[in-house]
Amino acid sequence: MSDVRVALRxxxxxxxxxxxxxxxxxxxxxxxxxxxxxxxxxxxxVCGACTVLLDGIAVRACLMFAAQAEGGDxxxxxxxxxxxxxxxxxxxxxxxxxxxxxxxTPGFLVTxxxxxxxxxxxxxxxxxxxxSGNVCRCTGYQGIVSxxxxxxxxxxxxxxxxxxxEGAGRSLPAG
Amino acid sequence: MTTAPEVGRDRRRKxxxxxxxxxxxxxxxxxxxxxxxxxFLRSPMAHARIRNxxxxxxxxxxxxxxxxxxxxxxxxxxxxPCAWPVTEDIVIPDHPPMAVDEVRYVxxxxxxxxxxxxxxxxxxxxxxxxxYEPLPPVLxxxxxxxEGASLVHSDKGTNASFTWPFSAGDxxxxxxxxxxxxxxxxxxxxxxxxxxxxxxxxxxxxxDGYTMWSATQIPHVLRLMLAMVTGIAEHQLRVVAxxxxxxxxxxxxxxxxxxxxxxxxKRLRKPVKWTEGxxxxxxxxxxxxxxxxxxxxxxxxxxxxxxxKIELLADMGAYLMxxxxxxxxxxxxxxxxxxxxxxxxxxxTGVFTTKMPTxxxxxxxxxxxxxxxxxxxxxxxxxxxxxxxELRRRNWIKHEEFxxxxxxxxxxxxxxxxxxxxxxxxxxxxxxxxxxxADRRERGDAxxxxxxISTFTExxxxxxxxxxxxxxxxxxxxxxxxxxxxxxxxxxxxTGSSAHGQGHETAWSQIAADQxxxxxxxxxxxxxxxxxxPKGMDTYGSRSLAVGGTALVQACDRVVDKAKRIAAHMLxxxxxxxxFEGGTFRVRGTPEPATTIQExxxxxxxxxxxxEGVEASLDSDATxxxxxxSYPHGTHLCAAEVDTETGMVKLRSYVAVDDVGVVINxxxxxxxxxxxxxxxxAQALYEEAVxxxxxxxxxxxxxxxxxxxxADLPEFVxxxxxxxxxxxxxxxxxxxxxGTIASTPAVVNAVxxxxxxxxxxxxxxxxxxxHVWRAIQEAGGEPATTLGRGPGR
Numbered sequence: 001m002s003d004v005r006v007a008l009r010x011x012x013x014x015x016x017x018x019x020x021x022x023x024x025x026x027x028x029x030x031x032x033x034x035x036x037x038x039x040x041x042x043x044x045x046v047c048g049a050c051t052v053l054l055d056g057i058a059v060r061a062c063l064m065f066a067a068q069a070e071g072g073d074x075x076x077x078x079x080x081x082x083x084x085x086x087x088x089x090x091x092x093x094x095x096x097x098x099x100x101x102x103x104x105t106p107g108f109l110v111t112x113x114x115x116x117x118x119x120x121x122x123x124x125x126x127x128x129x130x131x132s133g134n135v136c137r138c139t140g141y142q143g144i145v146s147x148x149x150x151x152x153x154x155x156x157x158x159x160x161x162x163x164x165x166e167g168a169g170r171s172l173p174a175g
Numbered sequence: 176m177t178t179a180p181e182v183g184r185d186r187r188r189k190x191x192x193x194x195x196x197x198x199x200x201x202x203x204x205x206x207x208x209x210x211x212x213x214x215f216l217r218s219p220m221a222h223a224r225i226r227n228x229x230x231x232x233x234x235x236x237x238x239x240x241x242x243x244x245x246x247x248x249x250x251x252x253x254x255x256p257c258a259w260p261v262t263e264d265i266v267i268p269d270h271p272p273m274a275v276d277e278v279r280y281v282x283x284x285x286x287x288x289x290x291x292x293x294x295x296x297x298x299x300x301x302x303x304x305x306x307y308e309p310l311p312p313v314l315x316x317x318x319x320x321x322e323g324a325s326l327v328h329s330d331k332g333t334n335a336s337f338t339w340p341f342s343a344g345d346x347x348x349x350x351x352x353x354x355x356x357x358x359x360x361x362x363x364x365x366x367x368x369x370x371x372x373x374x375x376x377x378x379x380x381x382x383d384g385y386t387m388w389s390a391t392q393i394p395h396v397l398r399l400m401l402a403m404v405t406g407i408a409e410h411q412l413r414v415v416a417x418x419x420x421x422x423x424x425x426x427x428x429x430x431x432x433x434x435x436x437x438x439x440x441k442r443l444r445k446p447v448k449w450t451e452g453x454x455x456x457x458x459x460x461x462x463x464x465x466x467x468x469x470x471x472x473x474x475x476x477x478x479x480x481x482x483x484k485i486e487l488l489a490d491m492g493a494y495l496m497x498x499x500x501x502x503x504x505x506x507x508x509x510x511x512x513x514x515x516x517x518x519x520x521x522x523x524t525g526v527f528t529t530k531m532p533t534x535x536x537x538x539x540x541x542x543x544x545x546x547x548x549x550x551x552x553x554x555x556x557x558x559x560x561x562x563x564x565e566l567r568r569r570n571w572i573k574h575e576e577f578x579x580x581x582x583x584x585x586x587x588x589x590x591x592x593x594x595x596x597x598x599x600x601x602x603x604x605x606x607x608x609x610x611x612x613a614d615r616r617e618r619g620d621a622x623x624x625x626x627x628i629s630t631f632t633e634x635x636x637x638x639x640x641x642x643x644x645x646x647x648x649x650x651x652x653x654x655x656x657x658x659x660x661x662x663x664x665x666x667x668x669x670t671g672s673s674a675h676g677q678g679h680e681t682a683w684s685q686i687a688a689d690q691x692x693x694x695x696x697x698x699x700x701x702x703x704x705x706x707x708x709p710k711g712m713d714t715y716g717s718r719s720l721a722v723g724g725t726a727l728v729q730a731c732d733r734v735v736d737k738a739k740r741i742a743a744h745m746l747x748x749x750x751x752x753x754x755f756e757g758g759t760f761r762v763r764g765t766p767e768p769a770t771t772i773q774e775x776x777x778x779x780x781x782x783x784x785x786x787e788g789v790e791a792s793l794d795s796d797a798t799x800x801x802x803x804x805s806y807p808h809g810t811h812l813c814a815a816e817v818d819t820e821t822g823m824v825k826l827r828s829y830v831a832v833d834d835v836g837v838v839i840n841x842x843x844x845x846x847x848x849x850x851x852x853x854x855x856x857a858q859a860l861y862e863e864a865v866x867x868x869x870x871x872x873x874x875x876x877x878x879x880x881x882x883x884x885x886a887d888l889p890e891f892v893x894x895x896x897x898x899x900x901x902x903x904x905x906x907x908x909x910x911x912x913x914g915t916i917a918s919t920p921a922v923v924n925a926v927x928x929x930x931x932x933x934x935x936x937x938x939x940x941x942x943x944x945x946h947v948w949r950a951i952q953e954a955g956g957e958p959a960t961t962l963g964r965g966p967g968r
Contacts, residue, residue: 022294036204037197039420041371042453046877049371077197094191097846101676102194103371103420109195124890132886135877137371137421138676140849140914141885 008072010035011079019066026050028066029076037077037106041135048134051107052076058114077106086113088154092147100138108134112148121156124149181685181695182905185842188681189700193418200417202375202388207446210377211240213439214296215432215449216286216303217459218278221314221529221870222327223307225276228286232302238295241443242303244286245273251438253404255494256429258396258649259501261525265337268328268527270494272431278307279327279493280531281871282458284431289439289447312870316467316488316526327493327527336491336525337500341507343582344518349482354473357554363543364940365465365490365864367457367880368536370675372420374460375450376433378440384411385440389433391416392426393713394673396650398705400429400497401437416703419675423854424535425460426675427715428497454875462864463536465490466503466543470510472551478559480570483582485510485547487523492532498539499532500525501648505540505634508583512548513592513632513808514570519582529870535715537854538912541633542919549629549920553927554936563924564596564605567630574898585634587806588901591834592630595896599810599832602892608814616932619958624827625815625929629921632808635909636721636902640800653800654718655710656726658687658734660793662780664773666691666698671711672723673703677911678843679719685839686724686905690731692758692772710798717807717909720839725903726799733795738775741793744786745770745778805900805908809833811917815925819933822948824860824926826889831917833893836900836908844910848893851914857883858915859922863941932958 007016010033019028024043029035029052041049043062050061053075080086089112092098099105108131115122115130122130127148128141136144193199230242245252255270273284286303290296311325318324319334327334350356376389385407391397394414402409419426432449440447451460469486489503503523511519538545552570556563572579574591581587605626612624637643640651657669668687672679684698701707712722735755742760743750752763761769775793778784782791814827831848838844861881865873874880899906919940926942927935934954939946 020294027293030204031206035197036201037199039201039372040203041373042877044453044876044878047371047453081196090195093195094187097188097842099191099194100678100846100850101371101419101421102190102199103201105194106197125886128885132884135371135882135884137369137423137854137882138850139846140851140853140891141888142849142891143846145885145890 004067006067006070008069008074010074011076011082021065021067023066024062025064025066025069026061029061035076035078039103039106041104046135047104048111049104049107051110051134053110053114058111077109080110080113089113089116089147089151092151093144096143096147096150098139098143098147104134104136108136108144115148116152116155119156119161120152122152181688182839184685184840186681186685186695186840188678188843189684190678190680201372201420202377202390202417203450205377205388205448207377207379210446210448211289211291211443212293212296213287213289213436213447213449214300215284216300217455218274218281218283218285220278220307220309221281221312222310223278224310225274225278225285226306226308229304230286232304233288233299236299236302238290238292239288239299240291241289242286242299245271245275248273248435248438249275251405252434255431255434256400256404256497257495257499259498260647261339261500261504262337265500266331266333266335267495268331272434279529282455282531287435289443312529314528314530314866314868314870316490316528319526319528320524327529334527336495336527338522338524339504341521342519343584344482344516346482346484346518346520349518350471350473350484354481355476355558356471356473357551357558358471359551359554359937361468361470361547361550362939363464363466363468363546365533366463366536366858366862367864367874368423368425368460368463369457369880369882370421370423370425373451373453373456374426374430374432376436377446377448378436379446380440380444384413385437386413386415387433387437388415388417390419390426392419392422392673392675392715394703394705395671395711395713397429397433401434404429404434405437407441413706416673422675423537424463424539424715427535428461453877457875457880458872459531461496461534462492462531463533464543464858465533468543468547470547470551472555474555474559478561478566478569480514480516482518483510483516485521489523489525490530490533491525491527492530493527494532496532496534499534502533502535502540503543504646506544508585508634509541509544510548511581511583512545513572513630515572516582530866537851537915539716541912542855542916545629545631545916546920549631550923553628553924557931557936563628567628571630586803587632588803589898590632590806590808591896591898592808592810595808595832595834596630596810598894598896599812599830602832602894603812603828603830605812621820622816622818623929625817625925625927627813627815627921627923627925627928629811629917629924631811631917632806633912633916634804635717635807635912636801636805637716637718638804639802650712651800652712652722653798654712654723654726655796655798656723656730657796658730658794660734660776662777664693664697664776666693668698668700668727669708670700670702670723670727671708671713672719673711673713674719675714677714677719678840682720682839682843683724683727686727687731690728691734692756717911720905720907721805721900721903721909722799722801724905724907726797728904729797729799730795733797734793737793737795738772740786740789741779742770742775745775801902803902805836805902807833807835807908807910807913809913809917811921813921813925815922815929817926817929817947819930819951822944822946822951824942824947826856826922828892829889830892831914832896833910833913834896834898835910835913837897837906838895839907845893847910848914849891851912852891852918853883853888855915855918856888856922858940859919860941860943861887934959
């Protein structure tokens with residue numbers, strides 16, 4: 001089994017490791033770096049529980065090898081929380097009861113972080129579409145949608161624009 | 176200190192702080208020194224004899240520690256338990272955790288590999304040689320019961336597990352010549368619970384015993400059952416349910432993987448972990464529903480219901496798991512629902528097939544029953560040319576008639592169907608939507624509007640132990656709670672109920688805060704660990720609050736009683752003169768002297784001056800066993816738009832007015848309703864587990880099994896009425912399953928109502944575009960000008 005060297009930034013810090021070439025990115029985060037806030041719900045790219053931000057784009061850590069994150073700037077729920085940049089969204093999720101078991105929650109927060117970083121005032125339907133790649137089995141989504149809508153509205157009211165280096169991903173070609 | 180009551184407040188959840196930051200403790204997060212990983216080889220055949228299994232190619236490979244076949248573990252693995260032998264002559268086949276000589280569903284474990292790395296364990300499965308002799312799959316319940324059918328368990332001589340009958344009143348008279356009778360055959364499709372957290376189990380040898388962490392709803396039941404299955408003494412087993420990511424019944428189970436992982440840790444004297452992959456989980460975590468319902472409703476010409484006949488076939492799958500045969504029986508009592516009948520007959524036959532076993536899934540028997548009766552009532556309304564709501568009104572139990580004993584022998588203590596319905600109709604705009612429906616029909620719009628009603632009830636708060644005994648269930652239905660008063664006046668609440676998303680830590684804190692007069696923040700709730708909370712019956716059946724919450728109230732009462740004696744001594748008054756309110760003990764009728772419960776806690780700890788014969792502890796336990804079930808009810812209304820050219824269904828609005836009794840935390844209750852609605856709507860419109868003609872599960876990824884996303888669901892309008900339950904001191908009824916039970920028939924009634932004018936009187940679930948389109952085509956594809964222009968018109 002060939003090993004590869006991978007160097008990237010995770011939650012703002014430089015990380016270097018030698019890993020098996022086939023090691024999944026989510027397993028790398030969870031098992032090697034102890035970042036267990038990234039969850040594996042399906043390991044086939046449908047449920048979105050493993051969503052992380054890579055160079056500002058929400059990606060599925062279960063569909064990538066660790067080696068593919070080489071040179072990237074990766075953020076997980078732990079980093080987004082410590083950094084404080086989604087504190088308003090986290091607060092809104094709790095207030096709107098946008099989580100029950102909470103297993104899907106980090107994935108939703110990361111996906112919503114990407115959407116919110118674009119700025120603007122998305123409609124309810126736009127929020128629902130933006131979140132449609134994440135599955136929640138507990139809430140029926142209403143609390144999650146309300147939390148994201150409210151956070152977007154508050155940010156727009158405060159005049160927060162798109163953040164540098166974030167959110168640009170949604171307008172880039174896929175891939 | 177007197178503050179506003181906690182009960183009834185929208186308290187934000189204590190659980191959320193860790194869940195929104197990723198600082199959680201799921202079973203799969205656990206890493207232990209020297210931990211090994213197990214992977215299971217699973218049957219690709221629905222039914223086959225195992226001629227030979229050879230794991231020798233695995234042994235000696237890098238990273239491999241051991242490999243075992245079912246035969247290797249046959250002497251110690253026991254048989255997975257069924258705790259609900261519903262009849263005396265029930266057929267319960269042996270259920271080895273790993274198959275020994277025959278496999279009976281795709282996904283059944285046949286061998287396992289233990290390695291130092293999860294990836295290596297998975298790789299090695301390919302090196303196991305296995306020789307199967309194919310046997311005929313048994314996939315259709317009706318065919319399985321026919322003469323000469325192939326057998327799932329050849330030694331049993333039948334594919335029928337049991338037949339359970341119930342009858343009350345003169346059914347023949349009710350269905351006499353003068354009755355209007357509507358008969359239907361409904362299919363409850365097989366569903367996959369699909370909790371977001373995959374199952375996971377870690378077992379570590381510790382001293383002369385074992386600790387198991389498992390993503391389970393039932394740590395207490397699991398410990399007992401593991402002891403009975405493996406022979407490992409109960410006191411040497413500790414089971415911990417750490418953070419658990421949803422269950423919906425699917426983690427109410429004693430699984431093959433839990434038993435085998437325990438046995439591997441025992442053999443290898445090392446910690447062993449197993450976490451399922453999603454496809455593995457979809458194939459081998461128990462499924463839900465799967466019934467064929469032959470149902471008939473008899474009424475007078477003026478719409479008064481007379482009788483109800485129900486014949487069920489319930490697919491057990493290949494084996495009976497923990498409560499597999501009991502699930503349809505929970506429904507037996509609920510078919511009469513909120514209506515009055517002269518007569519009722521019910522019979523259910525459990526049928527073995529070569530599929531994954533079924534077991535409890537959110538609602539468990541009650542959604543199936545509610546679906547059938549609420550669909551039938553709509554069909555009867557068409558037959559009688561009455562408005563479906565008016566037909567319900569004529570037959571439901573009126574609020575002044577409670578308590579009311581139904582034809583199924585349940586005594587509903589309270590309820591007010593009129594009030595919930597009135598509120599729902601107002602929120603929904605029923606008359607206006609009916610007018611729009613008529614307009615669209617008149618115009619022949621491609622998109623038609625349908626209105627669906629579901630006036631439901633359910634039995635919750637499982638369960639009175641006495642009744643469970645009568646139903647041959649293997650255990651009781653009580654729940655326990657303990658309250659520990661710490662010296663500083665802080666409180667530890669221990670509950671035997673084990674939450675996995677329901678918010679017990681918050682709701683139990685609210686209850687204890689009110690009962691003890693302490694701040695909400697001063698309460699910690701401990702649960703889900705047999706060493707911390709040694710007694711419990713766990714979480715399912717909307718029972719936690721009605722049963723476990725009541726145990727907590729009783730334990731708090733005992734703390735206060737003990738504290739009162741000590742406070743009386745401190746205040747130099749007689750105990751009878753002490754009153755307790757808002758956390759303060761006072762001599763009746765005087766503001767001073769007074770002492771707080773915190774001061775009493777400290778004085779009790781110090782124990783320098785306790786009254787004669789009083790122990791130095793305020794800690795108290797209680798175990799509550801309910802006398803009766805609780806009966807939440809509600810009225811749900813759904814408006815669905817159906818594109819008659821494509822068959823696409825879009826939910827336009829959904830109103831749910833639920834009566835769940837007294838509400839501890841409205842925020843949590845609303846969340847439970849929303850989530851329940853999503854799962855019930857999913858059965859109506861999206862989800863179906865599909866096996867092919869060889870018994871392969873086709874829907875074995877989340878790309879094939881369609882769980883609705885945020886974009887698929889509407890915004891729900893929810894409200895409540897409140898008639899307190901009289902079966903517990905909190906007045907609560909339970910809310911975990913209400914939305915799921917009510918919503919499926921509301922949605923399908925709306926879909927059928929939208930295309931009734933085409934001559935359609937049923938659409939098989941899920942009402943996918945294909946099913947809807949076919950229903951229209953099979954009915955002729957053209958709206959009739961006179962036929963069934965909608966109920967009431």
